[in-house]
Amino acid sequence: MSSILTICTSPDALSALDEFTERGSSLEAASTPAEGLEMLRRKRCDFLFFDLSILMNASPGESFREVLRPFWEVSPTVEVVVMTPPEAVREAVKAVRAGARTYVSYPLQQEELKHAVDSVCESVLLQSELDYLRTRAWDEDVFTMAQTKSPAMKQVYSKIRCVAPTRSTVLLTGETGTGKNVLARMIHRHSNRKDAQFISIHCGAIPETLLESELFGHEKGAFTGAIRRKPGKFEIAQGGTIFLDEIGTITPMAQVKLLQVLQDGTFQRIGGEEPLRADVRIISATNLSLKEMSEDGRFRRDLYYRLNVFPVELPPLRERLEDLALLCECFLDRMNKLFVKEIRGIHPDVLDAFESYGWPGNIRELENLLERACILETSAVLMPESFPNELFQVLKGVANPLMRKEFPTLAQARSRSVADSERRYLEEVLTRCLGRINLSAAASGISTRQFHKLVKKYGLRKEDFKPAA
Structure with a gap:
């Protein structure tokens, strides 16, 4: 009624x-x-x-x-x-x-x-009914990878579910090893381009002199060694999706051509004059701050805005420790099939070490550690002996487990002292240089990129050190 x-x-x-x-x-x-x-x-x-x-x-x-x-x-x-x-x-x-x-x-x-x-x-x-069927299809396809107890990751998956069926350009950001490649493939699999090509390119792994040719192709005789016409990745990926990993490393000339693809949907091979259509969806990823790079002139501002249509930030593993058990279970299932083993669990001491470890390499580091342990392990449980000693350094010398979160080890105390000194130094040099990154890096005797990483690590904002207008 x-x-x-x-x-x-x-x-x-x-x-x-x-x-x-x-x-x-x-x-x-x-x-x-x-x-x-x-x-x-x-x-x-x-x-x-x-x-x-x-x-x-x-x-x-x-x-x-x-x-x-x-x-x-x-x-x-x-x-x-x-x-x-x-x-x-x-x-x-x-x-x-x-x-x-x-x-x-x-x-x-x-x-x-x-x-x-x-x-x-x-x-x-x-x-x-349509919403139900979409949710059911999504859950069945990526049930294992999309399981999460982390509120931050639930938001990430919600955003991906919304943007996947569209044609919008997606920018994935986050630290190295957080799973940007996996999410890019997930977006492609749930788009209307899923039956076409998915081309993944690690921009930082290709020499600068070859990157433009790899992306856009070249004509015969365009340069020394170009003995025949070569189609680029944008040409090969027609009708599909192209994933540009580490987009912040591409050259200024490649940035210009990529901007042309995003603005006009066309590009030209190196040495060619014929404009080619680019029916390609672009997903890009970076562990750098493209916004800061565009402000400092190291990345085209107009290209940044074109790439940043739908940004998705992935949290590091240390901020989603509630997912450790799920991730370990997922990786163990995969390793058991790969190495034909029947490992059914992980020793409690190893799980405690996982909880205390900082995971600088994020999910990729976790996967590599478990793969190494599965190769070495001869029992049905992954024992501490199958893992590197460095993993347990934080827990060494603590007899009572209840003290682990109440009193720091010597290594932790040293680390905190170094971190406090570094932060104070960064604040002082930024203050002296009025928040200018390039001058601050030069005064510190390190590269601009290294200085950027330290500023990001300690959550500092250069705007806070600039003189008030």
């Missing part, structure tokens, strides 16, 4: 709605939007039949959406049906564009009311 709220003053319309609700629906009536909103707060309704003239009088200088917004805030699932005289259908269509589900014409006819309600119910049902 559907419940209906109407905001209307027409006796004929109220009479028609009253007759309609005798078929199994309930009816509540209000004469003003304020009264209707108050009634909706007290009692949930499935449908809101809104008189167009009242809706128009309530929105002088405002859009229909602004008038309807409070009703959706109170009841997000309420479906709005506009009641309009035939001569005002154009305005009713504007209301539908503003979010109303449909409209019916005066004088209200029982068959038209039934058709409107049935059509909306059918549409809502179909949408819910």
Whole structure:
């Protein structure tokens, strides 16, 4: 049984709605939007039949959406049906564009009311079934990898689920080893390009002199050694997805060409004049701050904005330790199949060391440690002897496990002392150089890149050290 709220003053319309609700629906009536909103707060309704003239009088200088917004805030699932005289259908269509589900014409006819309600119910049902099937398909396909207890990772997967079916450019950011490549493939598998090519390119692993040729191809004779025409990755990936890992390392010339692809959807081979279409979705990834690089002139600002359409930041493993058990289980299943073993668990001392370790290499480091241990292990449980000694350095010399979080080891104390000294030094040099990274790096005797990493490590912002305007 559907419940209906109407905001209307027409006796004929109220009479028609009253007759309609005798078929199994309930009816509540209000004469003003304020009264209707108050009634909706007290009692949930499935449908809101809104008189167009009242809706128009309530929105002088405002859009229909602004008038309807409070009703959706109170009841997000309420479906709005506009009641309009035939001569005002154009305005009713504007209301539908503003979010109303449909409209019916005066004088209200029982068959038209039934058709409107049935059509909306059918549409809502179909949408819910579609959402269910999408969720089911997603969960079945990536159930293992997408399991998480981390709130941060739940947000990441929610964003990926939203952006995957679209054509939008995605920028994945996060430390090395956090799983950016895996997520890029996940996006491709759940896009409408899943049956086409997925081309992955590690931009930092290709020499600068060859990167442009790898991405865009070259013509015969374009340079010494170009003995034949070679298609680039953008040409090979037509209709599919191209994943540009470590995008922050590409050369200025490659940045110009990539910007052309994003702006115009075209590119040219090296030594060629013919423009080629690029029907490719671009997913890029970096462990650097492209925003800071663009501000310092090391990365094109316009290219950064083109790549940063839909940014997704992956948290490091040390910030999602609640997922350690799930990740270990996933990797052990894979290793057992790879090495034909039956390892069923991990020793508690190893799990304690995992909890205390800093994981600078993130998930990739965890996977490598477990692979090494599986190769060495001869029992059904991964013992501490199968792992590097460095993993247990933090726990050495602590007899009582309860003391681990209460009193630091000598190594921890030294580490904290060094960290405090480094942070104070960085703050002082940034203050002296008025927040300018290049000058601060030169004064510190290290490269700009190294200085950037230290600033990011200690959560410092160069803006905090610049003089006030």
